[in-house]
Amino acid sequence: MKQYILGRVVRSIISIFAVVSIACALIYGLIPHEKIFNNDPTWKKIASDPVASITYKYQKWEDLGYVDFQNAGDICKLAGDDVDYNKCVRGTTDAFELVKAEWEAKGYTVMYKDDGTAYVKQGIDFYEEQPSLCKLTETGANYDECVKTRNSDLEKAVSSYIEDGYVLNYYNTGTLYAVRENTVPEIIFGYISNLVKIDTPWTVNDASNPNLERKIYPGLDHNNIPALKCSGCESQYLLYLDGKFPFIHQNIIKLNFGISYPTYSGLGTMDVIGQGQGDPVKNEVHYDTGLTAKSAVNLHSCKYKSSSTMSSDDAKKFATNYADCDTNKKDPSMIGTSYLFGILGIIVSYGIGLPAGILMAQKKDKWQDKLGIVYINVMIATPSLAFIFFMKMLGNKIGLPDKFPSLGFGSIKSYILPVIILGLLSTAGLMIWMRRYMVDQANSDYVKFARAKGLSQKEIFNRHILKNAIIPIVNGIPASIVLCISGAVITESVFAIPGMGKMLPDAINAANNNMIITLTFIFTSLSVISLLLGDLLMTLVDPRIQLSSKGDSR
Amino acid sequence: MEDKKVVLSARDIEVKFQVRSRVLTAIRNISLDIYDGETVAIVGESGSGKSVFTKTFTGMLETNGTISNGSVMFEGQDLTKLKTDKDWEGIRGAKISTVFQDPMTSLNPVRTIGYQIAEVIMKHQGKSAQEAKEMAIKLMEEVGIPNAASRYDEYPFQYSGGMRQRIVIAIALACRPKILICDEPTTALDVTIQAQILEFIKSLLKEYGFTTVYITHDLCVVANVADKVAVMYAGQIVEYGTVEEVFYEPKHPYTWALLSSLPQLGTKGEDLYAITGTPPSLYDQIIGDAFAPRNPYAMQIDFEEEPPFFQITPTHKAKTWLLDPRAPKVEPPKAIQNLHERLSAMVSKGGGYHG
Ligand SMILES: Nc1ncnc2c1ncn2[C@@H]1O[C@H](COP(=O)(O)OP(=O)(O)O)[C@@H](O)[C@H]1O
Ligand SMILES: [Mg+2]
Numbered sequence: 074m075k076q077y078i079l080g081r082v083v084r085s086i087i088s089i090f091a092v093v094s095i096a097c098a099l100i101y102g103l104i105p106h107e108k109i110f111n112n113d114p115t116w117k118k119i120a121s122d123p124v125a126s127i128t129y130k131y132q133k134w135e136d137l138g139y140v141d142f143q144n145a146g147d148i149c150k151l152a153g154d155d156v157d158y159n160k161c162v163r164g165t166t167d168a169f170e171l172v173k174a175e176w177e178a179k180g181y182t183v184m185y186k187d188d189g190t191a192y193v194k195q196g197i198d199f200y201e202e203q204p205s206l207c208k209l210t211e212t213g214a215n216y217d218e219c220v221k222t223r224n225s226d227l228e229k230a231v232s233s234y235i236e237d238g239y240v241l242n243y244y245n246t247g248t249l250y251a252v253r254e255n256t257v258p259e260i261i262f263g264y265i266s267n268l269v270k271i272d273t274p275w276t277v278n279d280a281s282n283p284n285l286e287r288k289i290y291p292g293l294d295h296n297n298i299p300a301l302k303c304s305g306c307e308s309q310y311l312l313y314l315d316g317k318f319p320f321i322h323q324n325i326i327k328l329n330f331g332i333s334y335p336t337y338s339g340l341g342t343m344d345v346i347g348q349g350q351g352d353p354v355k356n357e358v359h360y361d362t363g364l365t366a367k368s369a370v371n372l373h374s375c376k377y378k379s380s381s382t383m384s385s386d387d388a389k390k391f392a393t394n395y396a397d398c399d400t401n402k403k404d405p406s407m408i409g410t411s412y413l414f415g416i417l418g419i420i421v422s423y424g425i426g427l428p429a430g431i432l433m434a435q436k437k438d439k440w441q442d443k444l445g446i447v448y449i450n451v452m453i454a455t456p457s458l459a460f461i462f463f464m465k466m467l468g469n470k471i472g473l474p475d476k477f478p479s480l481g482f483g484s485i486k487s488y489i490l491p492v493i494i495l496g497l498l499s500t501a502g503l504m505i506w507m508r509r510y511m512v513d514q515a516n517s518d519y520v521k522f523a524r525a526k527g528l529s530q531k532e533i534f535n536r537h538i539l540k541n542a543i544i545p546i547v548n549g550i551p552a553s554i555v556l557c558i559s560g561a562v563i564t565e566s567v568f569a570i571p572g573m574g575k576m577l578p579d580a581i582n583a584a585n586n587n588m589i590i591t592l593t594f595i596f597t598s599l600s601v602i603s604l605l606l607g608d609l610l611m612t613l614v615d616p617r618i619q620l621s622s623k624g625d626s627r
Numbered sequence: 628m629e630d631k632k633v634v635l636s637a638r639d640i641e642v643k644f645q646v647r648s649r650v651l652t653a654i655r656n657i658s659l660d661i662y663d664g665e666t667v668a669i670v671g672e673s674g675s676g677k678s679v680f681t682k683t684f685t686g687m688l689e690t691n692g693t694i695s696n697g698s699v700m701f702e703g704q705d706l707t708k709l710k711t712d713k714d715w716e717g718i719r720g721a722k723i724s725t726v727f728q729d730p731m732t733s734l735n736p737v738r739t740i741g742y743q744i745a746e747v748i749m750k751h752q753g754k755s756a757q758e759a760k761e762m763a764i765k766l767m768e769e770v771g772i773p774n775a776a777s778r779y780d781e782y783p784f785q786y787s788g789g790m791r792q793r794i795v796i797a798i799a800l801a802c803r804p805k806i807l808i809c810d811e812p813t814t815a816l817d818v819t820i821q822a823q824i825l826e827f828i829k830s831l832l833k834e835y836g837f838t839t840v841y842i843t844h845d846l847c848v849v850a851n852v853a854d855k856v857a858v859m860y861a862g863q864i865v866e867y868g869t870v871e872e873v874f875y876e877p878k879h880p881y882t883w884a885l886l887s888s889l890p891q892l893g894t895k896g897e898d899l900y901a902i903t904g905t906p907p908s909l910y911d912q913i914i915g916d917a918f919a920p921r922n923p924y925a926m927q928i929d930f931e932e933e934p935p936f937f938q939i940t941p942t943h944k945a946k947t948w949l950l951d952p953r954a955p956k957v958e959p960p961k962a963i964q965n966l967h968e969r970l971s972a973m974v975s976k977g978g979g980y981h982g
Pocket of ligand 2: 677678679810
C-alpha cells in the first residue's frame with residue numbers, strides 16, 4: 074500500500090513535469106518572442122527610442138529567461154584588472170576618437186550602425202562610412218587602428234563572450250551589448266531548475282550590509298505569537314501562525330514560476346493569483362521599533378530590503394532590514410475567490426443532484442422519475458450561456474445584482490445567483506449517474522437475493538443499494554473539490570467575479586507566457602492529485618479495491 | 628407417502644406479465660401439492676415458467692407480474708393475498724427461502740460475509756447483534772467454512788465460488804425454513820463443485836428436514852436428488868410423478884423428448900434426439916395441447932382441445948391425449964427405452980453425482 078502510493082506519487086510528479094515541459098516547449102518554441110510586447114503599454118511609449126527600446130526588450134527577455142543580455146558596462150566590469158574600465162566602456166580606439174573629434178568639430182554628427190561601424194550623414198548627398206572617415210582625416214591617425222570598431226581593452230573583455238556564442242551588437246551611440254539566445258531546452262531547464270526556491274540564512278546577498286547576521290531562531294511575532302524567524306533569509310518569518318486557513322504558514326519552500334508579464338507586470342505569477350485583491354485594509358499595527366500606526370501592512374510577509382534602499386521612513390518602523398512587506402487586502406485572492414464559489418457550487422450540486430438521482434431511482438418510471446428526466450434533458454440541451462443568462466434574468470426580477478462587484482464580497486446577495494447557477498449546471502450529470510448506478514445495483518443478483526432473504530425494500534435500499542451505488546460517485550468527489558480552483562470561466566466572466574476562470578484565456582491573449590505555464594502546472598498537479606485522492610478514498614469505501622503495485626492482495 | 632402432510636398447496640395458479648401494452652401469460656393453471664420433507668424437482672426447457680411459478684411462493688414476482696388466479700396455501704394462509712413487505716415478514720426468507728443461480732453475484736460485494744448472514748438472523752429472529760454474530764459463526768462452521776470466526780469479517784471476493792455458494796445456502800437456512808427453493812443453484816459452478824454442493828444440500832436435508840423445491844434443467848441432478856419430478860412446458864405442468872415413474876415410465880411425449888435429448892445418454896453412432904420447433908408464444912391464447920405443434924405423435928384432438936390430467940398411478944399423472952383410452956397405443960422412442968440400465972450404468976461409471 075505505502076509502496077503503491079509512493080509509486081503513484083513519483084509517477085504523478087514525472088507526469089506533471091512532462092506536461093509542464095511540453096507546455097514550455099510549445100510556448101517558447103512556437104510563439105515569437107516579440108509577441109509578448111504587443112500588450113505592454115511601456116513598450117508602446119518607448120518603441121520609437123532606439124536605445125531605450127533595445128535595452129527594454131532584452132532586459133525583459135532576460136527576466137523571462139529567453140536570452141542572456143550583457144551591456145558594455147557589465148562586460149567591462151567583470152573583465153578583470155588588466156582591462157581599463159573607462160576605455161573598455163567607451164569601446165572605440167584612440168585613433169578613431171581623434172578622427173571623430175575632428176568630424177564633430179566640423180559640425181557633423183557621428184552615428185553608428187548595429188555592427189558598430191560609424192558613419193556621418195548630412196542632407197541627402199553627404200554620407201560617409203567609417204573607412205572613408207578615417208581616410209579623409211587630417212589628424213594623421215593610424216588608418217588600421219581607426220577603422221576598428223573595438224579597442225584592445227574591449228576586445229579583451231568580449232573575447233570570452235564570443236567564445237560562449239554571444240552575438241555582439243551596438244546601439245546607435247556606438248556602445249556595445251552582447252546577447253545570447255537560449256535554446257528551448259535551456260529555457261525549460263532553467264525554468265524547472267528555478268521552480269523550487271528554498272529560503273536559507275544565506276539567501277540574502279547584500280553588499281551594502283556586510284554585517285548581516287545569519288541565523289534561524291524562534292521568536293515572537295508582532296502579536297506575541299511564537300514564530301520561527303530568520304536573519305539572512307529572504308523572508309523574516311519562516312513559520313508563523315495566524316487566523317487564516319490553514320492557520321500555520323511557511324515561507325521556507327516557495328514555488329517560483331517566474332514573473333508575470335505583460336499583465337500584472339513585475340509580480341510573481343503565484344502572487345498574482347494568490348494574493349488578496351481589492352482595497353487595502355488598515356489596522357492598528359505595532360512595529361518592532363515600538364511605533365504604532367494604522368496601516369495595511371502585512372508584517373508576516375516582510376522580506377529583506379537592501380540597506381542601500383532602506384528609507385528613513387522604513388528605519389522608523391523596522392528594526393531590521395525586513396521592511397519589504399505586502400499589504401493586507403479586503404478581498405480574497407483569485408484562487409480564494411474561485412475556490413469559495415466552487416465549494417459553494419459543489420455543495421449545491423451534490424446537495425441537489427444526489428438526492429434527486431436517488432429519488433428518481435427509487436421512483437423509477439413514476440412521475441418523480443419522469444420529471445427528473447425532463448429536467449436533465451432541458452439542462453443538457455440548453456447551452457450553459459443561455460441558462461446563465463436566463464437565471465440572471467430571473468434573479469434580477471427578485472432584486473439580485475447582475476454583476477458581482479456591484480455589492481461585492483460583503484453581501485450575501487452577490488453570491489446567490491452565481492452559486493445557484495454553478496451548482497445547477499452540474500446537477501444534471503450527477504443525477505444521471507446517481508440514478509444509473511442505483512438502478513444498476515437494484516437490478517443486481519445480490520439485491521434479488523436480499524429480497525429472498527426477507528429484507529424489506531427499505532432495508533435493502535439503505536443497507537445495500539445506496540452504499541454500492543455511491544462508491545463510483547465517491548471516486549469523483551475529490552476531483553470536483555480540488556478542481557474548482559480552476560474557476561468557472563463562463564459564470565465568472567458573466568458576473569465579473571474576480572476569480573481564476575478568466576486567467577488562462579487572458580494569459581493566452583496577452584502572451585503572458587509564465588502565467589500560462591504556472592496555470593498549466595497548477596491545473597495538472599491538481600488533476601493528478603485529485604485522481605490519487607479519489608483512488609485512496611475508494612479504498613476506504615470499497616473493500617474490493619486494494620492499492621498495491623503487484624498482485625498481492627493484502 | 629400418501630400419509631405425509633402437505634406443506635404447500637398451489638391451486639390453479641395463473642401468472643400474467645404486463646409487457647408494454649401486451650399481456651404475457653407465463654403460468655397457466657398449475658396445481659401442485661408439495662409434501663413435507665420431500666424434494667420436488669421442476670424440470671423443463673428455459674422459459675417454461677419454472678422460476679416464475681416458484682416466485683409465487685415468496686411474492687418475488689417482478690412488479691409487472693400479477694397472480695391473476697389461484698391460491699397458494701401455506702400454514703393456513705393464502706400467500707397470493709400477501710402484498711406488502713410487511714405481509715411477507717416472517718415468511719419470505721424465514722419459512723420459505725430461495726437460493727439463486729449464481730453464487731458469485733448473490734452476495735453484496737462490499738458487505739462482509741458475516742454482516743450478510745447476521746442481518747437475516749437479526750431480521751427474522753430478533754436477536755441482538757452479538758447473538759446474531761455467534762449464531763452466524765456457528766452456521767458458517769456448519770456449512771463447512773474453515774476458521775469461520777476469523778473469516779466472519781471477510782468480503783465475498785475473498786471466498787471461492789464453492790464457499791460463496793455455501794454461504795448463500797447458510798443464509799437461506801439461517802432461520803430453519805420449512806421450504807428451500809433452489810433455482811438452478813449450481814449452474815454457474817464447475818462440475819466437481821456442483822457435485823459437492825448437491826451432496827451438501829442432501830446432507831443438510833437429513834439434518835434439518837426441510838422441504839426442497841429444486842429447479843434445474845440437468846436431469847442427472849434430478850435423478851440424484853429428487854423424490855418427485857414435475858415436468859413443465861409452456862407455463863404448465865405436463866407430467867408429475869416420482870423420479871422412478873417419470874424417468875422409467877414417462878408418459879408425456881414432451882418428457883420423452885426431454886429424456887432422449889440428454890447428452891449423457893447418447894450412444895456412439897446414434898444421433899442425439901433434439902426437440903424440433905420452438906415453444907408457443909405466451910402472448911397468444913393457446914388452443915389445444917401447447918406441445919402439439921412439436922409433437923410427432925400429435926393427433927387431431929391435440930390441436931383442438933386441451934388434454935386433462937390422466938392419473939396413471941396414485942402418484943403419477945400426465946397431461947396428454949395419448950393416455951385417453953380411445954387413443955392409439957404409442958411406444959416411447961427407442962432412445963429412452965431401457966433408460967433404467969443405461970442411467971444406472973452411467974452413474975456407476977462415476978460420471979454423475981453419485982454419493
Ligand atoms: N418480469 C417479467 N416480465 C415479462 N415476462 C417475464 C418476466 N419474468 C418472466 N417472464 C417470462 O415468463 C416466462 C417464464 O420465465 P421463467 O420462469 O424465468 O422461465 P424458466 O423456466 O427458465 O425459469 C418466460 O417466457 C419469460 O420471458
Ligand atoms: Mg429460471
